[in-house]
Amino acid sequence: MGVRMNSPRPDNITLFAPAERASVESLRSDAALLDASGLLTEVFDQMPHWIAVANEFRQIVFANRPLRYAIGTNTSAIGLRPGEALGCKNAKHMEGGCGTAEACRYCGTVNAILENQLSGVLSKKQARITFASEGSATTALELSVTASTLQLTGRNLTLLTLVDISDSTRRRALERVFFHDMINSAGGLLGMIEFARMPGAGNSNEVLGYIEQFAGQLLQEILFQKQLLDAENGDLSPVFSPVESTKLLTEAIRQMEKHPSAQDRTVRESEGVADMTLVTDATLARRVLINMIKNGLEATTSGGIVTAGCDDVGDHARFWVRNPGTMEREAQLRIFQRSFSTKGTGRGLGTYSMKLLGERYLGGVVTFETSMETGTVFSFQVPKQRPEVLTNA
Numbered sequence: 300m301g302v303r304m305n306s307p308r309p310d311n312i313t314l315f316a317p318a319e320r321a322s323v324e325s326l327r328s329d330a331a332l333l334d335a336s337g338l339l340t341e342v343f344d345q346m347p348h349w350i351a352v353a354n355e356f357r358q359i360v361f362a363n364r365p366l367r368y369a370i371g372t373n374t375s376a377i378g379l380r381p382g383e384a385l386g387c388k389n390a391k392h393m394e395g396g397c398g399t400a401e402a403c404r405y406c407g408t409v410n411a412i413l414e415n416q417l418s419g420v421l422s423k424k425q426a427r428i429t430f431a432s433e434g435s436a437t438t439a440l441e442l443s444v445t446a447s448t449l450q451l452t453g454r455n456l457t458l459l460t461l462v463d464i465s466d467s468t469r470r471r472a473l474e475r476v477f478f479h480d481m482i483n484s485a486g487g488l489l490g491m492i493e494f495a496r497m498p499g500a501g502n503s504n505e506v507l508g509y510i511e512q513f514a515g516q517l518l519q520e521i522l523f524q525k526q527l528l529d530a531e532n533g534d535l536s537p538v539f540s541p542v543e544s545t546k547l548l549t550e551a552i553r554q555m556e557k558h559p560s561a562q563d564r565t566v567r568e569s570e571g572v573a574d575m576t577l578v579t580d581a582t583l584a585r586r587v588l589i590n591m592i593k594n595g596l597e598a599t600t601s602g603g604i605v606t607a608g609c610d611d612v613g614d615h616a617r618f619w620v621r622n623p624g625t626m627e628r629e630a631q632l633r634i635f636q637r638s639f640s641t642k643g644t645g646r647g648l649g650t651y652s653m654k655l656l657g658e659r660y661l662g663g664v665v666t667f668e669t670s671m672e673t674g675t676v677f678s679f680q681v682p683k684q685r686p687e688v689l690t691n692a
Contacts, residue, residue, distance in 0.1 A: 311395060315403045316413060318395025320378075321356050329360035330377050332451050349461035351381065352449060357398055357412050359384060360456065381408050381459065385440065386430040402632040408444050412457050415446035419455075422446045425464070427636055439636070441465045481520060488513035516558065523586060530655050537580035537660050539685045544609050544616050545574045547581060551588035552607055560593055563601040569608030577616055578685045579661055587657040587665070588618055590649045591677045595622035598675065615663070615680045623674040631669060653679065662686025 311318045321329075333340055333352060340361060343350045349366035351359050362376045362384070370376060370384045382390035382397030392400035398409040407426030414422040428440040442461050449458040491513055495506045529535040552566050577584070588607070595605040599622045610617045626634065635654045657665045663681035 312393065313395045313399035314393065314401045316357065316398035316409050318393070318399045319356060321354055321358055323378075325354070326358065326360060326378050329354050329454065329456065332454060333361040336451060349459075349463075351376075351384075351459040351461070353381070353412060353457045353459060355416065355455075355457075357381070357409070357457075366461070381412075381461075382406070382428065385428050387428045388430050405629060405633060408442065408459075408461075411444045411446040412459070415448060415457055419448055425468075429636065439465070441468045481517065485517060488517060519554070526583070526586065527652055527655070530652075530660060535583075535660055537583055539578050539580055541576050541578055542581040542584070543574060544577055544618075545572055547577075547585055547588060548572060548607060548609050548618065551585050551592060555589060555592040555596065558593065558596070560596040564596050564599050565604045566592060566596065567604055567606050569606050572609045573611040573616065575611055575616055575683065577681060577683050579681055583656045583661055584679075584681060587653050587661070587663075587679050588620075590653050591618070591620040591679060594649050594653075594677065595620045595675070598622050598624040598626075600624075612680065614684070615682055618679045618681070619676055621674055621676045625671055626667075626669045626675055631667075634667065635665075650677075653677070657681070 329352075340363075343361070343363040346363060347365065349369060350363040351366055352361040354360050357380045359376050359379050359381065362370070366384075367376065370386075376384045380390065380397035381387075382403075387397065389400045389402045389406070390397040392402070397403070398406070403409050407424030408428075411422040411424045411426070414420075414424075423443070423445045426442045426444045428442065430440075441464050443464050444462075445460040447458050447460075449456045488510065491506065491510045495503070495510065526535065548568065552568055555561055556566050592605060592607055595607075599605055603623055605620060605622045607618070607620045610619070634650050636651065653665045657663045657679050661681055662685075663679055665677070665679050667675060667677045669675040
C-alpha cells in the first residue's frame with residue numbers, strides 16, 4: 300500500500316525526520332485493523348513492557364495497557380508520536396512535533412523506527428526522553444527501544460517495544476564515576492603515604508599536608524556520590540541558610556586548585572566579583588560551582604586558564620565559569636543528559652548534576668553558551684532568597 304499523506308502545511312518543516320502526518324481517516328483505518336486482530340492486541344495488553352504500533356509517519360495507532368497507563372490516558376493515544384505521548388520536551392521545539400527537532404538526530408526511538416522502516420530488519424537502540432516538569436527542573440526517562448515490522452492485512456506497520464532502563468542505567472553511571480574518582484583519589488593518597496616513608500622525604504608537616512589534601516578529596520568524592528544518589532531518589536533535603544556569594548566562589552576555587560584536573564591549568568577568580576548574601580543550601584551550591592569549574596578544567600588544554608566569577612542580577616546571583624574551549628553541536632544538544640560526555644566512558648555526571656542540584660533542589664537555572672569568540676561559559680543563576688516552590692525536593 301502506498302504512502303498516504305496530507306497536502307504540505309507550514310508544520311511540515313523539519314530538521315531531521317519527515318514531519319508529514321496521516322489523515323484522520325488513515326489513522327482510524329489502522330486503529331480498526333489493530334482492533335480487528337483481537338488476540339494480538341490482547342496479548343500486547345498483557346505484556347509488562349510498553350508496546351506501541353506506529354504507522355509510516357511514526358504515529359501511534361495502538362498503545363498497550365501499560366503504555367496507556369504510563370502516559371496517563373485511557374485512550375489509545377492514536378495519532379501521537381512516541382515523544383509526544385511521553386511528553387518529550389524536544390517534541391515541542393518544532394511545529395512538526397516528535398522527530399523534527401535538531402536534537403532528534405540523536406534520539407534512539409526515532410532512529411530505531413526510521414532504520415526499521417528503511418531496511419525492514421529489527422532495530423534496537425537506547426533512547427532518552429527528557430521532559431520539563433514543574434518549575435525549571437528536568438526529568439528524564441531512559442529506554443531500550445526495539446523496532447520491528449508488523450504485517451497486518453497488507454499493511455507494514457512498526458512494532459515498538461519500550462523498556463524502562465532508567466534505574467539500571469543510572470546505577471551503572473554512578474558506579475563508573477564513583478570507582479573512577481575513588482581510584483584516582485585513593486591512588487594519590489597511597490602515593491603520598493609511600494613517599495612519606497622514604498628516607499629524606501623532607502618536611503613532615505608538608506607531607507602530612509598533602510596526605511590530608513588527598514584524604515579530603517577522597518571524602519568529598521564519597522559525599523558527592525551519596526548526595527547525587529539521594530538527589531535522584533528524591534531523598535535529598537536542602538538546608539537553607541544565609542551565605543556570602545564571595546565565600547561560596549572562593550571555597551569552590553580553592554578546592555579545585557588542588558584537584559588532579561587542575562594539573563598544569565589555572566583556576567582564576569575574575570575581577571569585580573559581586574558580594575551579596577544568598578539564602579540557599581551552601582553545600583549544594585558549592586557542589587554546583589565545583590562541578591562547573593571541574594568541567595571547565597577538563598575542557599581546557601594544558602597551560603590554559605579557567606575563570607570564575609559572580610554577578611548581581613536583581614533577585615538572583617549569577618555564578619559563571621569560562622573556559623577557552625568550544626563544544627561541538629552534538630555536545631551542545633546533549634550536554635545535560637546523564638552519562639553523556641565528550642571525555643569518554645564513565646564520565647558525564649558533572650553537567651547532569653549541575654542541573655539536578657542547581658535547578659530541582661536550589662530553584663536556580665543552569666545554562667551555557669559556547670562560541671569561538673568567547674569560549675564556553677556555564678552559568679548558575681540562583682535566587683537570593685529561598686524559592687517558594689522546589690520541584691521534587
